[in-house]
Structure formats: structure tokens, C-alpha cells
Amino acid sequence: xxQGSDISLSEEIQxxxxxxxxxLIRGMFNSMSxxxxxxxxxxxSPNNRRILWxxxxxNVEGEVLNELSIxxxxxxxxxxxxxxVAQVTEKLExxxxxxxxxxxxxxVIRDVLKAMSSxxxxxxxxxxxxxxxxxxxxxxxxxxxxxPSHTIEVIRRxxxxxxxxxxxxxxxxxxxxxxxxxxxxxxTKILSAKSSEKAEDLMIRKFHSLLxxxxxxxxxxxxxxxxxxxAPVTNDDGELLGRxxxxxxxxxxxxxxxxxxxxxxxxxxxxxxxxxxALRSRGLWLGANLITALxxxxxxxxxxxxxxxxxxxxxxxPIIASMGGVAATQTLAITVRGLALGQIVSxxxxxxxxxxxxxxxxxxxxxxxxxGLIASFWFKDFDIFLIIIFSMTINLxxxxxxxxxxxLVLRKLKFDxxxxxxxxxxxxTDIVGFFTFLGVASIxxx
Amino acid sequence: xxQGSDISLSEEIQxxxxxxxxxLIRGMFNSMSxxxxxxxxxxxSPNNRRILWxxxxxNVEGEVLNELSIxxxxxxxxxxxxxxVAQVTEKLExxxxxxxxxxxxxxVIRDVLKAMSSxxxxxxxxxxxxxxxxxxxxxxxxxxxxxPSHTIEVIRRxxxxxxxxxxxxxxxxxxxxxxxxxxxxxxTKILSAKSSEKAEDLMIRKFHSLLxxxxxxxxxxxxxxxxxxxAPVTNDDGELLGRxxxxxxxxxxxxxxxxxxxxxxxxxxxxxxxxxxALRSRGLWLGANLITALxxxxxxxxxxxxxxxxxxxxxxxPIIASMGGVAATQTLAITVRGLALGQIVSxxxxxxxxxxxxxxxxxxxxxxxxxGLIASFWFKDFDIFLIIIFSMTINLxxxxxxxxxxxLVLRKLKFDxxxxxxxxxxxxTDIVGFFTFLGVASIxxx
Numbered sequence: 001x002x003q004g005s006d007i008s009l010s011e012e013i014q015x016x017x018x019x020x021x022x023x024l025i026r027g028m029f030n031s032m033s034x035x036x037x038x039x040x041x042x043x044x045s046p047n048n049r050r051i052l053w054x055x056x057x058x059n060v061e062g063e064v065l066n067e068l069s070i071x072x073x074x075x076x077x078x079x080x081x082x083x084x085v086a087q088v089t090e091k092l093e094x095x096x097x098x099x100x101x102x103x104x105x106x107x108v109i110r111d112v113l114k115a116m117s118s119x120x121x122x123x124x125x126x127x128x129x130x131x132x133x134x135x136x137x138x139x140x141x142x143x144x145x146x147x148p149s150h151t152i153e154v155i156r157r158x159x160x161x162x163x164x165x166x167x168x169x170x171x172x173x174x175x176x177x178x179x180x181x182x183x184x185x186x187x188t189k190i191l192s193a194k195s196s197e198k199a200e201d202l203m204i205r206k207f208h209s210l211l212x213x214x215x216x217x218x219x220x221x222x223x224x225x226x227x228x229x230x231a232p233v234t235n236d237d238g239e240l241l242g243r244x245x246x247x248x249x250x251x252x253x254x255x256x257x258x259x260x261x262x263x264x265x266x267x268x269x270x271x272x273x274x275x276x277x278a279l280r281s282r283g284l285w286l287g288a289n290l291i292t293a294l295x296x297x298x299x300x301x302x303x304x305x306x307x308x309x310x311x312x313x314x315x316x317x318p319i320i321a322s323m324g325g326v327a328a329t330q331t332l333a334i335t336v337r338g339l340a341l342g343q344i345v346s347x348x349x350x351x352x353x354x355x356x357x358x359x360x361x362x363x364x365x366x367x368x369x370x371x372g373l374i375a376s377f378w379f380k381d382f383d384i385f386l387i388i389i390f391s392m393t394i395n396l397x398x399x400x401x402x403x404x405x406x407x408l409v410l411r412k413l414k415f416d417x418x419x420x421x422x423x424x425x426x427x428x429t430d431i432v433g434f435f436t437f438l439g440v441a442s443i444x445x446x
Numbered sequence: 447x448x449q450g451s452d453i454s455l456s457e458e459i460q461x462x463x464x465x466x467x468x469x470l471i472r473g474m475f476n477s478m479s480x481x482x483x484x485x486x487x488x489x490x491s492p493n494n495r496r497i498l499w500x501x502x503x504x505n506v507e508g509e510v511l512n513e514l515s516i517x518x519x520x521x522x523x524x525x526x527x528x529x530x531v532a533q534v535t536e537k538l539e540x541x542x543x544x545x546x547x548x549x550x551x552x553x554v555i556r557d558v559l560k561a562m563s564s565x566x567x568x569x570x571x572x573x574x575x576x577x578x579x580x581x582x583x584x585x586x587x588x589x590x591x592x593x594p595s596h597t598i599e600v601i602r603r604x605x606x607x608x609x610x611x612x613x614x615x616x617x618x619x620x621x622x623x624x625x626x627x628x629x630x631x632x633x634t635k636i637l638s639a640k641s642s643e644k645a646e647d648l649m650i651r652k653f654h655s656l657l658x659x660x661x662x663x664x665x666x667x668x669x670x671x672x673x674x675x676x677a678p679v680t681n682d683d684g685e686l687l688g689r690x691x692x693x694x695x696x697x698x699x700x701x702x703x704x705x706x707x708x709x710x711x712x713x714x715x716x717x718x719x720x721x722x723x724a725l726r727s728r729g730l731w732l733g734a735n736l737i738t739a740l741x742x743x744x745x746x747x748x749x750x751x752x753x754x755x756x757x758x759x760x761x762x763x764p765i766i767a768s769m770g771g772v773a774a775t776q777t778l779a780i781t782v783r784g785l786a787l788g789q790i791v792s793x794x795x796x797x798x799x800x801x802x803x804x805x806x807x808x809x810x811x812x813x814x815x816x817x818g819l820i821a822s823f824w825f826k827d828f829d830i831f832l833i834i835i836f837s838m839t840i841n842l843x844x845x846x847x848x849x850x851x852x853x854l855v856l857r858k859l860k861f862d863x864x865x866x867x868x869x870x871x872x873x874x875t876d877i878v879g880f881f882t883f884l885g886v887a888s889i890x891x892x
Contacts, residue, residue: 014793035671043789045797156637165634168675170616187633188615192606225481227693229614229675246692247673250699257700258783261707265779271789272798279805282776286809289772290817293765300761307753307760314753314760315746318767318876319739326735326869330728333711337704343489343717347460351491352718359725363732371736423772430764 009036010043017048026055034060038067046274049075061088066096071270074103082111090116093166094123095140095248102132126241135219136212138252139233139242144172148182148200152193155185168245170229174203181209181232181240209234212241216252223249260340263418264333289423296321296430303438310445312379313438316388319371320437324395324429327363331356331403332425336418339407349404356400364396365389383444391436398432399425455482456489463494472501480506484513492720495521507534512542517716520549528557536562539612540569541586541694548578572687581665582658584698585679585688590618594628594646598639601631614691616675620649627655627678627686655680658687662698669695706786709864710779735869742767742876749884756891758825759884762834765817766883770841770875773809777802777849778871782864785853795850802846810842811835829890837883841875848874 009032016025029037037056041049041064053076056064065073065088077085077100085104089097097120101112109128113121123141130136144165146155155172159165172190174183183203193202208226210219210233222231223246230245262269266285268278300307300317307313335352338344344352371392372385402425407417455478462471475483483502487495487510499522502510511519511534523531523546531550535543543566547558555574559567569587576582590611592601601618605611618636620629629649639648654672656665656679668677669692676691708715712731714724746753746763753759781798784790790798817838818831848871853863 008788008791010788011791011793014791018793033671035673039788043791043794045794045801048794048797159634160638162638165638168616168673169634170614170675187637188605188611191602191633191636192608192611224696225479227481227614229616229692246675250670250696253696253700254703257703261710261779261783264707265776267776267779267783271780271784271787272794275801275804278801279808282773282805283809283812285776286769286772286813287816289769290765290813293768294817294820296768297761297765300764301758304757304761308757311750311754312747314763315743315750317760318746318764318880319736319743321764322739322742322872322876323732323735326732327728329868330711330713330731333707333713334717337707337713338717341717342454342456342485345454345457345460345489347457347464348489348491348494348718351494355491355721355724358721359728362725363729366729367732367736370733371740374740422775426768430768434764 010040013040013052014044014048017044017051022051022055025052026057029055029060030057034063035067037064038072042069042072042270043272045272046075049272058088062090062092062096062100065089065100066092069269070103071268071273073100077104082108083115085112086115086120090120093140094120094127094142095138095242095244097124098127098137102128102137130212133216134212135210135214135216135233135244136241138216138219138248139210139212139244140166141242142166143232143240143243144169145175145179145240146172146185146199148174148176148198148203150199151195152190152197152199152202153195155190155199156195159190166243168230168247173232173240173243174199175240179240180238181234183207184232207232210244211236217256219244220249220253220256224253256340260336260418263416264336264422266419266422285423288420292423292427293430295427296434299431299434300438303434303442306438306442306445310381310441312375312381312384313441315379316371316375316384317434317437320388320392320395321430321433323364323367323371323392324399324433325426327360327396328399328403328425328429329422331360331400332407332421335404335407336421339411339417349408353400353404356404357397360396360400361393364393368392384441387437387440387444390440391433394436395429395433399429402428456486459486459498460490460494463490463497468497468501471498472503475501475506476503480509481513483510484518488515488518488716489718491718492521495718504534508536508538508542508546511535511546512538515715516549517714517719519546523550528554529561531558532561536566539586540566540573540588541584541688541690543570544573544583548574548583576658579662580658581656581660581662581679581690582687584662584665584694585656585658585690586612587688588612589678589686589689590615591621591625591686592618592631592645594620594622594644594649596645597641598636598643598645598648599641601636601645602641605636612689614676614693619678619686619689620645621686625686626684627680629653630678653678656690657682663702665690666695666699666702670699702786706782706864709862710782710868712865712868731869734866738869738873739876741873742880745877745880746884749880749888752884752888752891756827756887758821758827758830759887761825762817762821762830763880763883766834766838766841767876767879769810769813769838770845770879771872773806773842774845774849774871774875775868777806777846778853778867781850781853782867785857785863795854799846799850802850803843806842806846807839810839814838830887833883833886833890836886837879840882841879844878845871845875 041052101109126141127137171184171186175181183205184207185203208231210231212233212235230243233242234240368389372388376382376385406424407421411417487498547555572587573583617630617632621627629651630653631649654677656677658679658681676689679688680686814835818834822828822831852870853867857863
């Protein structure tokens with residue numbers, strides 16, 4: 001009996017790695033679940049990943065691949081040939097095999113299919129015939145079916161002779177002779193019914209079902225919405241094609257929640273991404289920021305004379321920009337998260353916008369009065385008081401407007417609302433902040 | 447049969463709300479799952495929430511409360527008295543009732559318990575005897591148990607006479623006469639075994655089990671790690687207390703992934719948080735930023751003379767600070783996410799730190815050369831070239847160091863590594879950026 005414990009296996013493995021105790025790690029891996037082995041690999045640098053992978057028992061390599069995130073899985077798959085891929089995934093369920101091989105190049109997929117057992121090839125090809133990111137790709141085509149006319153006794157006998165029932169099976173499906181899905185029978189019902197009763201009299205006729213063309217997001221919603229353990233997948237004619245179970249869905253739900261955070265900061269899913277890849281992706285991000293920062297600077301450049309005359313403006317101007325940036329980033333994060341969770345829709349957008357404007361206006365007014373007082377006494381100048389109140393309040397209003405509208409515009413243009421949003425909103429608040437602050441100052445101190 | 451569809455129910459409800467078609471919404475609610483009704487409430491402004499809540503059928507109010515996030519649930523609970531709470535939650539499972547009432551004040555909880563049926567009171571009190579956020583609080587104490595000596599026939603008969611089997615039941619538990627957990631029998635096994643076989647000969651003895659004192663995080667990990675549908679909960683002596691099912695775990699896994707994003711931006715879980723509450727929480731965040739921005743400004747203040755002499759320094763200095771801010775925020779996000787996912791541990795911290803330093807150094811060098819060239823030609827000054835390269839590279843190194851060390855220090859001080867991290871790291875890069883840039887300039891242009 002294994003107790004759920006908090007001891008960080010990952011920590012232990014990293015420790016043994018630095019001591020180069022490889023055989024000890026091999027032994028640890030033998031008693032760890034594929035999930036934990038995958039976590040250990042994901043929590044390692046690229047070099048250590050290669051070393052650790054060599055210590056994974058060949059028989060669990062397939063299951064470990066199945067647990068890895070796409071990026072880290074790619075890392076290992078790229079060093080395997082088609083026969084190896086077919087071998088290590090041999091004992092996985094069809095949907096798991098598909099998830100692993102679907103990222104490979106077309107030609108390699110064909111080779112892997114050729115190297116598979118004919119049983120696996122048949123099931124996997126069925127899934128691959130559907131588009132990526134659909135229920136058809138996620139389903140396991142291996143389902144237990146019975147006929148409406150079967151009695152409970154027949155069904156029980158049938159289940160008894162089948163070698164192995166699919167993992168996580170909680171019900172059998174009832175289909176007619178054309179394989180059209182008619183209902184389902186939970187195992188609890190099969191257990192508690194009288195043996196003479198018929199499937200058609202006992203089966204549940206009203207239940208949740210997916211189309212093979214439904215998107216991953218639709219699958220997630222159906223499971224979440226109805227607390228399902230499994231759901232059947234059919235084609236448009238109602239023909240049963242396979243089933244999806246909750247464990248296929250959890251990863252996808254996690255990814256959905258994780259994505260906005262990663263994208264708003266421009267991060268890879270892989271924390272231990274190789275240095276060169278990180279250098280390139282973050283370099284692009286910084287380059288984009290350089291361009292926008294130059295835009296903001298060119299605004300300052302317009303007011304060189306004013307700054308020369310009243311030098312403390314240079315001291316204060318970053319504060320106006322910074323307050324706007326913080327407010328805009330918060331509104332942006334709310335909007336991106338609300339859009340990702342499907343909470344913000346056109347009908348309630350106005351309320352969110354008006355709340356953000358109210359919050360920004362009052363916070364702008366309040367904190368600009370505080371800053372105005374500080375600045376007036378600091379620089380013994382009382383004109384600056386009103387300049388700060390005016391420019392900071394305007395900038396916080398601009399922050400609310402851009403924090404909401406920029407992700408919406410990005411989405412309209414078919415970009416992801418999160419990507420690049422942060423860089424754009426802070427450019428807006430930098431430009432508005434510098435322009436109003438220095439612009440008004442240039443009039444007042446003219 | 448319900449098809450998983452993509453039509454936004456939330457969108458439709460918001461539309462009918464603006465048209466004040468309340469009876470139509472009431473009708474829609476009647477055919478919606480509690481999850482969807484809860485989503486509609488969460489996607490509404492506080493005023494609309496009150497209106498919508500009145501349209502929810504009394505019989506599903508309990509299930510809807512169960513689906514809501516803590517903040518929105520509080521919003522409705524605060525307007526209900528103890529008897530009402532007991533009534534609407536009457537048909538929920540004990541763990542669901544506990545999740546709803548545990549946020550209420552002590553006294554109200556006692557009143558709600560008094561108003562419950564004695565059966566519910568017994569089960570709920572059992573859960574409440576464990577600390578908040580533990581497996582004991584999450585478990586459903588209603589479990590189906592059999593004895594080791596029972597034959598499959600006896601077990602089948604027993605399951606047949608029980609009215610209703612617990613939702614999502616996938617196995618029965620085998621306990622001895624002292625209620626000590628000995629093993630479990632999956633329903634698939636009960637179905638396929640011979641009727642004369644005994645529980646003790648068939649039962650699975652090696653399985654995953656939780657202690658009532660395990661934390662929510664430990665529960666999540668056990669389920670994720672082993673793809674469980676349900677797990678038994680015992681006390682330290684191995685006595686069976688209840689079971690936890692996957693649907694109790696999904697919400698908690700989602701929350702775990704969502705939390706770093708919310709905290710790093712200082713957001714409430716509730717997108718439609720009331721204006722006043724948003725004003726206050728965001729005001730505090732802006733206030734904190736004002737203090738740190740003043741610190742950065744006081745650095746600029748030291749170099750007023752230099753700026754007065756070379757006015758274009760004021761134009762360029764925000765760029766140095768901004769590039770550092772972007773780099774620091776990215777490193778911070780990686781660190782916070784890696785810590786939250788349990789990927790970053792002391793053994794691999796050095797690798798992450800060295801990768802971030804390498805990435806920051808080369809990006810700093812590369813982009814500062816670009817900026818240096820632009821600035822040299824823009825202001826026809828070639829001293830600025832080296833000043834920019836020096837200060838921006840230093841600032842990006844400071845960004846990597848602070849982005850990693852600040853969340854670690856916050857965690858050491860028992861703060862959440864995400865909270866406030868963003869404000870602190872950008873202060874560091876502002877200060878370092880202004881200081882190195884203006885400091886070197888003051889020497890060069892002295």
C-alpha cells in the first residue's frame with residue numbers, strides 16, 4: 001500500500017544525479033510510477049535528461065513518454081527510430097499511442113504504423129483519421145459493447161470471458177446491429193440487476209455523448225460540466241467509434257488553465273528548455289520590447305527643451321509611466337484570464353469595462369494626489385501638483401481601456417489574446433504617460 | 447442524449463438578461479447542468495448575480511453552490527440563514543456539504559449542523575473533525591465495505607439490495623472486523639469472478655491510499671500520479687474513514703495551476719469582483735508600486751546635474767529600465783511557475799540560474815549593441831554607445847538574478863513566492879538600470 005507522501009522525489013533524484021549514483025537512480029525508477037519518472041525528467045536540465053532517460057526501464061518507456069509534456073517528449077522521440085517507437089508504445093492504449101506519435105513527421109508516422117502489431121495499427125489508424133485536437137484523436141476505439149436484446153446474464157458471462165477489461169471502465173455501451181449507440185449500462189447496474197433482465201430495459205438512454213469532430217475544448221467542457229468518468233464518441237450518424245476517459249481530459253484541462261499565464265509572459269511549457277532555444281525566444285520578446293520602448297522614448301525626445309528647463313520632470317516621469325504599466329497589466333491579466341475561462345462575453349464586457357474604468361479613475365486620482373503632494377514638497381514647486389494629477393489619472397484611464405481592448409483586438413485579428421499583450425499595453429501607458437505629463441508641463445512651464 | 451456543444455450559454459444568458467427576459471432564463475436554467483448555471487453566475491456582475499440567483503430552482507441551489515468558486519459562493523451564502531443552508535444542501539454528499547459550509551463563521555456552522563438531518567450531521571461532523579485543506583475534509587465518509595471472508599455471491603447479493611450505490615463508485619473496500627482496510631475489489635473484478643470465490647482471495651492488496659491528515663496537494667499528486675478514479679482515506683491505524691473521487695480533485699488541480707498567474711498579477715479568483723473590493727485590492731498594489739517607483743526616481747534625482755548637461759540621457763534611460771523589467775518579469779514567471787509545479791528544487795536551481803544568466807547576458811549584449819548604434823546616430827554622440835552596452839548588460843544580469851532569487855527569498859520568509867514578486871523585481875531593474883546608466887554617464891560626461 002503506497003501512501004501519498006510529500007517527499008520530493010525530484011529533489012532526491014537531482015541529489016543522486018550530482019553524486020553520479022546512476023545505478024541507485026535506476027533502482028529508484030523501478031519503484032516509481034511513470035508519472036513520477038516523467039516529472040523527474042521534466043525537472044532536469046537537457047543533459048541530465050539524456051542521462052536519466054538511459055536509466056528508465058525499457059518496459060516503462062512508453063508509459064513515461066505518455067506522461068511527458070510535448071516539448072520534452074519530442075526531445076526523446078527525436079533520438080528514436082520508427083521501430084523503437086512502435087516497440088516502446090506497444091502496450092499503450094491506442095489514444096495514448098496517437099498522442100505520442102502525432103507530433104512526428106508524416107513519413108515517420110507511416111513507418112511507425114508499419115512497425116506496429118496489426119491490432120494496434122488498426123486502432124491507431126482509426127484515431128489518426130480524425131483531425132488533431134478533436135475527440136476522434138483523443139478517443140480509445142477499444143470499447144465493450146452489448147446488444148439491446150442481451151440479458152444481464154449473457155452480459156455478465158461475456159464480461160467474465162473477456163481477458164482484460166479496458167482500464168477505468170465504468171460502463172458498457174449498448175449498440176444495435178449497425179453499431180448505432182442506443183444507451184449505456186453502468187457496471188453498478190449490471191451488478192445489481194436481475195439476471196433475466198434485458199439491456200434495452202435497463203440501459204440509460206439519456207446520457208452525454210461526443211462527436212468525433214468535437215474540439216478538445218468541447219470535450220473538456222462536457223466532462224467538467226457533468227462530472228463524467230467516461231463518455232462515448234460517435235460519428236454524425238450516431239455510430240459508436242470509441243470512448244474518452246477522464247484521465248485523458250485532466251491534462252488538457254490543466255493545459256487550458258496554464259496557457260494564459262505562459263503566453264502573457266512569453267514562456268515555453270518547458271521550464272528546463274535548452275539554453276539556445278530560450279535565448280532565441282526571449283531575445284525576440286526583448287527585441288519587440290526595444291522597438292516599443294524606442295517609441296516611448298521618441299515621445300520624451302519631443303520635450304527635451306522642457307526637461308532641460310525643469311530638470312526634475314525627468315525624475316518624476318518614470319513614476320507616471322510605471323503606475324500606468326502596473327494598472328494596465330492587471331486589467332490585461334483579468335481580461336486574458338476571463339476570455340480563456342470563457343467568462344467574459346460580449347454581454348458582460350460593458351460591466352467589466354465600466355468597473356475597470358471606475359477602479360482606474362479613483363485609484364489614479366487618489367495616488368496622484370499622494371504623489372503630487374510628495375513631489376510638490378520634494379521639488380518645492382506647486383505647479384507640478386496639478387500636472388501629476390492630470391497626467392496620472394489620464395494614464396490610468398488609458399491603462400484600463402488598453403488592458404481590455406488590446407486582447408480583444410488581438411483575438412479579433414485571430415492572434416492569441418495573451419501573446420504580446422503585455423508589451424503592447426505597457427507601450428500605450430508609457431506613451432500616454434510621457435506625452436500627457438511632459439506635454440502639460442511644456443505648457444505650464446513655457 | 448446531450449451533445450457536447452460550443453455554443454456559449456453564458457453569452458445567451460447575458461443577452462436575455464439585458465432584455466430582462468427573466469422567465470426565459472428560468473426556463474433555460476431548468477435544462478442546464480448545475481455547472482453551467484454556476485458558470486453563468488460567475489460570468490455576471492454582482493447585481494446580475496442577485497437577479498440570476500432568484501431564477502435558480504430551489505432543488506438545484508445546493509448543487510449550484512457546490513460548483514461555484516469560493517468568492518461567488520460566499521456572496522450567496524451571506525444572504526442565507528442556517529436553516530436555508532441546511533435545506534438546499536440536504537441532498538449533496540457529505541464532502542460537498544462540508545466544502546460549502548466550511549467557510550462560514552463557527553457559530554453559523556453549528557446552527558447549520560443543528561438544522562440538518564441526523565444522517566447528514568453524522569457524516570458532515572466526521573469530515574469537519576479534520577483540519578481544513580486535508581484529505582479528511584475532502585473525503586466522502588459514505589463507503590461500501592465488505593469482509594475478507596465474503597464470497598463474490600454474497601457481495602453481489604449485498605450490492606443488489608443496497609438502494610443506491612455512491613456516485614462514481616468503481617470499487618468496494620475490504621475491511622476486517624475492526625474496520626481496518628485490507629484491500630479493494632474493483633467492480634470489474636466482482637463482475638468477472640466466479641461466485642464461489644472469496645473477497646480475500648480476489649482483492650487487490652497493493653493499492654494507493656491516503657491518510658486523513660494528507661494535504662490537498664498530496665491528494666492531487668496521488669491522483670495525478672496514478673490516474674486514480676477514487677482512493678480510500680484511512681487514519682494512522684489503517685482504519686477506513688471514507689473515499690475521495692476524481693471530481694473532488696479536478697477543481698483543486700485547476701486551482702493549483704491558476705494560482706501563480708493570479709498571484710503574480712495580484713488578481714482575485716473572481717473576474718467579476720465587486721467594484722469596491724477591486725478598487726481596494728488594486729489600490730494597495732498600486733500604492734506598493736508608487737513606493738518602489740519613488741525609490742527608483744530618487745536614484746535619478748542623484749544625477750540631475752548629469753541629465754541637465756546631457757539631456758538625451760533622459761530620453762534613453764527608460765529604455766534601459768524597461769528592457770531589464772521585461773527580462774526580470776520573464777525569469778520571475780519561470781521561477782514562480784516552476785516552484786508551483788514542484789519542478790524547481792535545490793538540485794536543479796543552479797542549472798536554471800546559469801541558463802537565465804547566459805540568456806540574459808547574451809540578449810543584453812546583443813540588444814544593447816543594437817540600441818547603442820541607434821542612440822549613437824540618433825544623438826550624434828559616440829560615448830553613449832559604450833555606456834548603453836555596459837549599463838544594459840549589467841541590468842539584464844541583475845534581472846536574471848532578481849527574477850530567480852526574489853521568489854526564493856519570499857518563499858523562505860513564508861510568503862507566497864508569487865505575491866508582490868513582479869513589483870519587487872521591476873524595482874530592482876529600475877534602480878540598477880538608472881544607477882548604472884546615469885552613474886557611468888556622470889563619469890564619462892563629467
